[in-house]
Amino acid sequence: MVKQGICSTAVPEIISINEITTAKGNIERLATVKVNITLIDRDSDESITITGLGSGQDAGDKAVMKAQTAAIKYAYMLSFAIATGDDPEADSKTDENTTVQIKPIPKKKSVSVKPVKAVCMNCGVVISDKVKTYSMEKYGRSLCLDCQKEIKVIA
Ligand SMILES: [Zn+2]
Known part of the structure; x- marks a missing residue:
């Protein structure tokens, strides 16, 4: 972005913070944050704002930080269509259920005509x-x- 003369400003906004009791009985905080990132072109002053949402859960004070990191990551990922290769929301069970089984098309038996020798x-x-x-x-x-x-x- 520096190379292209683009600067960015990120404005996070807390959507919600909830206390959650984990399966082990510990109390953690779950924060959901929205981040508006404005990209400004140095030369033309044109700007565009992209938005990301993220959630983070932490027993200590890092719930909001985690949520912000996720929100920023998703803002860029979704806006710029960045492929990450990983799939944090992967659900193999769902994938298995929705995957269409593609049957291989049987090859036609080639009728080989042997030259009569x-x-x-x-x-x-x-x-x-x-x-x-x-x-x-x-x-x-x-x-x-x-x-x-x-x-x-x-x-
Ligand atoms: Zn002979």
Whole structure:
């Protein structure tokens, strides 16, 4: 903000302070504070006011301080849409109940068309189309080169 020539004034206001009895029987204070932060542009004198609310609970004298810290934090977080990554109000039970289960879409079975390979009728070895064509012309059946030689020898 200093870099951008913006100064800020924060005006906190106590909304409520209540005494609370904890589960252990201790008395603590719960304070809720509203903070108005005015951001003023040094050059144009334009200003904008952002507001945050926060609560803080403390057995000693820190309830208001905690509330102010939270209020300031939320004023900036909400106004500037700052992502914190954490989720202090997280409620996993609620999340579980509201989370939509996304079922994975089953992949379509790909129908693989295997190329029909020419095979030697004699020994079953895979032969190239070229060899097959040659063999069919010469011997009237598809034979591998080795079997072609054998037939030649026999013949
Ligand atoms: Zn063969």
